[in-house]
Amino acid sequence: MLALILPMMSGYALAAEKVRYCDYPVYPPISWSDGKQVRGLAPSVVKKLFSQLGYDVEVVVLGNWKRCLLDAAEGRVDVVLAYSTVQREQSMLFSTVPVLREEVALFINRQHPVKFERLQDLANYRGGLLFGESYGVEFDRMVAQNNNIEWVSDSRQNFGKLIRGRIDFITQERRTGQLYVESLPGAQDIVALPTALSVDYLRIAVSRRSPLATRMPDINAQLQRMVDAGDIERLLNESEVTYRDMINLPANAQ
Numbered sequence: 308m309l310a311l312i313l314p315m316m317s318g319y320a321l322a323a324e325k326v327r328y329c330d331y332p333v334y335p336p337i338s339w340s341d342g343k344q345v346r347g348l349a350p351s352v353v354k355k356l357f358s359q360l361g362y363d364v365e366v367v368v369l370g371n372w373k374r375c376l377l378d379a380a381e382g383r384v385d386v387v388l389a390y391s392t393v394q395r396e397q398s399m400l401f402s403t404v405p406v407l408r409e410e411v412a413l414f415i416n417r418q419h420p421v422k423f424e425r426l427q428d429l430a431n432y433r434g435g436l437l438f439g440e441s442y443g444v445e446f447d448r449m450v451a452q453n454n455n456i457e458w459v460s461d462s463r464q465n466f467g468k469l470i471r472g473r474i475d476f477i478t479q480e481r482r483t484g485q486l487y488v489e490s491l492p493g494a495q496d497i498v499a500l501p502t503a504l505s506v507d508y509l510r511i512a513v514s515r516r517s518p519l520a521t522r523m524p525d526i527n528a529q530l531q532r533m534v535d536a537g538d539i540e541r542l543l544n545e546s547e548v549t550y551r552d553m554i555n556l557p558a559n560a561q
Contacts, residue, residue: 329375329384336546373439382516405508432475
């Protein structure tokens with residue numbers, strides 16, 4: 308009887324060591340889908356980090372970023388990569404060691420100039436955001452007060468609307484936006500304004516309802532070792548090269 312119980316217990320232990328990581332892969336080089344799997348810096352960091360802590364990683368892809376955040380808040384997934392906000396900190400624990408510094412830029416169409424010197428200037432224009440995106444308390448307040456944002460679930464859709472002049476601006480992480488502009492037909496007039504809207508840090512966020520919540524000191528320590536070893540920078544560079552190679556493939560080769 309004992310011989311039968313032990314394998315069952317062993318299988319249960321292995322199942323308990325799985326981390327559910329939620330990604331919305333529309334932010335190259337941070338994360339994107341090649342049609343078969345999620346690629347990019349974010350899933351690579353999560354897999355490397357948690358494998359070194361003894362976990363298997365299951366990647367969960369949902370319909371939009373808001374769903375990822377909701378599932379993390381409710382404990383249906385263990386981990387996301389996100390900016391820290393007061394609201395999110397109520398349901399998630401954020402790594403003290405950042406994964407990546409990100410600069411949020413304003414992308415506009417040169418055919419439809421936008422005057423931007425301070426945040427409130429954007430109240431005069433129509434913008435585009437992805438469901439669930441937040442760029443700080445002041446920006447979110449401006450959006451709520453002026454109701455001037457069109458919400459979509461896909462960045463390419465957003466840039467398409469900007470190209471056609473249906474919206475006036477997009478707030479987007481600068482690296483991600485530049486990669487889209489490079490590859491989208493008709494995007495020759497889409498530019499990022501030099502003044503950053505904000506600077507923030509992408510962090511490992513663990514659901515407070517996850518068993519992983521007790522391991523935040525270990526997560527921070529391992530993440531710091533990865534930063535010190537240059538792993539994050541290397542994975543970012545690899546991700547950018549891989550994405551550019553993928554979008555430059557002939558259509559029938561993808």
